[in-house]
Amino acid sequence: MKFTIAIPTFNRPDLVVKSVESALKQSKVPFEVLVHDNSTGDDTERALSHFPKDLVRYHRHSNNIGIAGNWNSLIDVAQGDYIKFLNDDDQLDIDCLADAEKALGVYEAGVITCRANYVTTEGSIIKADARIRSGQNYFVSGESCGYLWLKSALPVRTPTHSFYHTQTALKLGRFTESGDYTRDVFLALRLAVAKGALFLEEKPLASFLIHPGQDTNKIPLQVRVDDQNDVKRWAYDHCNKMIPRSELDVELNAVVLREALLMIKCERWSDALHCFSSAIHSPRGTSVAAWRLLQREVFPGNYYAKFDQFRAYFD
Secondary structure (H helix, E strand, C coil): CCEEEEEEECCCHHHHHHHHHHHHCCCCCCEEEEEEECCCCCHHHHHHCCCCCCCEEEEECCCCCHHHHHHHHHHHHCCCCEEEECCCCEEECCCHHHHHHHHHCCCCCCEEEEEEEEECCCCCEEEECCCCHHHCEEEECHHHHHHHHHCCCCCCCCHHHEEEEHHHHHHCCCCCCCCCCCHHHHHHHHHHHHHCEEEEEEEEEEEEECCCCCHHHHCCHHHHHHHHHHHHHHHHHCCCCCCCHHHHHHHHHHHHHHHHHHHHHCCCHHHHHHHHHHHHCCCCCHHHHHHHHHHHHHCHHHHHHCCHHHCEEEC
């Protein structure tokens, strides 16, 4: 078993050095480190020049080929059985790859998702992803993944959270050019439906840096809502007819309400008002969607327990 740690970067020379350093500290398993650079200058290349070329394979594109293009270029040349993406402002725990390899000895999967810490620029932990069942790893079969995603009970997340089965990712067409807010989780979901999903729950295996320059902070509200609902519709088409069409409408409305809560948290008051107005005037079961959203946001453990029958837990 070999892993590829793939680091796409764009104009973050100081941060990407720390990402590469965390990648090189991985223990006990064979891996390669790739850095593909969309930067407008050569600052990143200079910052990484002290890393041995046999340990870090660096490539700078002759022009900016976009986020999806950069991510896909890494998949195209990855030599690992699984590709572990690492955003250029994030870091990996030393046991990240080793824990994934251990879990793959129990179940093969199209995608593996780990938990992560969220940290400040000073290194303080703000929070960690919630865990299920006091930290037991678990597997979900592909037949159930579309349904669980539609019900917001399949926590596949961002590239830094994820390992992708390389050959299956290539077969499925890699990342899409569309879906600026969801192209990462959409690939993870398609891999999960194709080959099942593993979830590493014991401890956080990555760290996200919280800072004002994060790309997701720049995506307009309507794009966020539309992209999420497009993935919900895809999941509905691949949920093996486990719910009626009317429940899809409720789930779409729940996305709007969840965004309203996030907008309040970010003090984006006009966007929050827009979301609430859209939900109130929607014919899609607003009250039901609001309650389900409250369950997910306030009582995630209780909500997830409702779907325990779809998870195969293991140590």
